[in-house]
Amino acid sequence: AQSVTQLGSHVSVSEGALVLLRCNYSSSVPPYLFWYVQYPNQGLQLLLKYTSAATLVKGINGFEAEFKKSETSFHLTKPSAHMSDAAEYFCAVTPSSNTGKLIFGQGTTLQVKP
Amino acid sequence: DTEVTQTPKHLVMGMTNKKSLKCEQHMGHRAMYWYKQKAKKPPELMFVYSYEKLSINESVPSRFSPECPNSSLLNLHLHALQPEDSALYLCASSLLDSSTDTQYFGPGTRLTVL
Numbered sequence A: 001a002q003s004v005t006q007l008g009s010h011v012s013v014s015e016g017a018l019v020l021l022r023c024n025y026s027s028s029v030p031p032y033l034f035w036y037v038q039y040p041n042q043g044l045q046l047l048l049k050y051t052s053a054a055t056l057v058k059g060i061n062g063f064e065a066e067f068k069k070s071e072t073s074f075h076l077t078k079p080s081a082h083m084s085d086a087a088e089y090f091c092a093v094t095p096s097s098n099t100g101k102l103i104f105g106q107g108t109t110l111q112v113k114p
Numbered sequence B: 001d002t003e004v005t006q007t008p009k010h011l012v013m014g015m016t017n018k019k020s021l022k023c024e025q026h027m028g029h030r031a032m033y034w035y036k037q038k039a040k041k042p043p044e045l046m047f048v049y050s051y052e053k054l055s056i057n058e059s060v061p062s063r064f065s066p067e068c069p070n071s072s073l074l075n076l077h078l079h080a081l082q083p084e085d086s087a088l089y090l091c092a093s094s095l096l097d098s099s100t101d102t103q104y105f106g107p108g109t110r111l112t113v114l
Helices: none
Strands: A003-005 A010-014 A019-021 A024-026 A032-038 A044-050 A056-058 A064-068 A073-078 A087-094 A108-113 B004-007 B010-013 B018-025 B031-037 B044-050 B053-057 B064-070 B073-079 B087-094 B109-113
Touching: A003 A087, A010 A019, A019 A108, A024 A073, A032 A064, A032 A073, A044 A056, A044 A064, A044 A073, A073 A087, B004 B087, B010 B018, B018 B031, B018 B087, B031 B073, B044 B064, B044 B073, B053 B064, B073 B087
Parallel strands: A010 A108, B010 B109
Antiparallel strands: A003 A024, A019 A073, A032 A044, A032 A087, A056 A064, A064 A073, A087 A108, B004 B018, B018 B073, B031 B044, B031 B087, B044 B053, B064 B073, B087 B109
8 A cells, every 4th residue: 555654743944944845655656746735724735746757846836846766755845945834744645546545644844933 | 727615614513513514616627525634634535526426435424424416516514523523624626637636625614513
């Protein structure tokens, strides 16, 4: 069964610093990977998705993620954190059979300090 | 436009009440989903409708009853809920056209059961 592990339930960075949120997946077949962001009291917003077209995926709000098959990772980065980036971030994978199920990691809370 | 709308935004109900949550999308998506999300946790899938037919029921208690009147609307009927059912209820939709099918989420309904 596929699963997603997000390393670090809480990440704190200073404004202007690099943001790195870690996501590892377990899959015996090529996965389809997503990053979602959830601001307080809101729904989930799609940041970016990996569709096998390119290993480096650019998303909204300056975020990007790199798919590394050898490391089974899909880490999310942003060169310079803004206060508005403070939110909950979820990595998710969907089975290649596309059953409609989206398997989420446990989430990482990003805190941005002034 | 990738908008999914949900009403109401907030709902408070007693354990003997009957209420309904509504979800709507006008993106021509063929799959619609209900999720339950507790604080600081990832969303948990409850139901999936594909082409207006229930395709996945994740062993949800019968006090939750989904309904898909047409391809744009999804309801969740609530009856005799328990306080532990208090949560954020998220609706999502997707095109269901490929293995990289992307789910788009609504803002959620914050439900409190007294």
